[in-house]
Amino acid sequence: MEVYSNDNEQVDALRRFFANNGKALAVGVVIGIAALGGWRYWASQQESSAKAVSAQYQQLTSAMQADKPQTLEAVSNFANENSNTYGALASMDVAKQYVDSNQLDKAAMQLQNGLKDTKDANLQAVINLRLARIQLQQNQADAALKTLDGVKGDGWTAIVADIRGEALLSKGDKQGARDAWSKGVESDASPALKQMMQMKMNNLS
Template sequence: MKVYSNENEQVDALKNFFAQNGKALVVGVGLGVGALVGWRYWNSNQDSGSRETSAAYQQVTSALDASKPATLDAAAKFASDNSNTYGTLASLNLAKRYIDANQLDKAAAQLQSGLKDTKDANLQAVLNLRLARIQLQQNQPDEVLKTLKNVKGDGWTAIVADVRGEALLSKGDVKGARDAWTKGIDSDAFSTLKEMLQMKVNNLLG
């Protein structure tokens, strides 16, 4: 998946993707954001973390290739052996490969494992949002709503509202979906993301 240079670019691309693919967006939204956050965390921990662990993390994640199971196994072992930010980021990267391969159960397991290894609220938010989208794809709306409760911080309001609305709509709760998306529209989010949510509200009314 392409990693965008800034959040505006990423959200613009997501909007175009939504217009073309509709509900396929439920897994795709946020992956670029997660990758960007992961890179920033890796960068910020270079000085404070072990150089050896840092080098090992870079090696296993750079080698990740879904067509080569050995690289996935190596990343999984690294994540299991490192109960720290590097281990969490390895789980995040590995989960992406599993998502790309449509192995959603394995992706969810990696995200849940990563959540145990970090106390950082922003990184936890990324992991929980990815997990919620996987649960949505697996038709588990109640699990989605539970997972979203673990996402903290006003900066995530619109993205949480997007996923919550999709989960509620899948349960037949049209009013709940509309209320969730309206909350996202009223939040301090990028205009393009608000426009995407408005499109979903308009589709309900139509």
């Protein structure tokens, strides 16, 4: 490290440094400013795009009616074109309409597509739970049990236990159903859900 005896030597040293390295520093500053500007532009574009997708989702789902197939198709197309949270939500909205009209195959397919559009664990859990219930209505107990295995998180334990019990009972496995509901009753479930599962266990007797 150089030691300077007075301020003049320090100033001369700085001058020499900038004379030798000024161009490189200037280029670095320009690149840094350009990168910051580019990032801000990208962030602004992302925000604008998200707002546009949100507005389109609200508009399409508000107009959706079961007796107007073209509105269902519009929301379904939106879901196919948006591999994000809004696409997953749109798939759930369309699936609900199909369930209400007893088109369970279409509802299940819609939910399966929605699963691919989100990485959010809670949203995936909700979709899987709805899908398992539909599969149960379709007498596909094994498929429902497999779907339930995809639900992660302690917060869903009771609901999973309730559906799992129904699936096992539909297969004739009363002990399995009892074990599932018992686990649900012992979990941190709502009082109403605990009472319902307890009643189901009592009915097994």
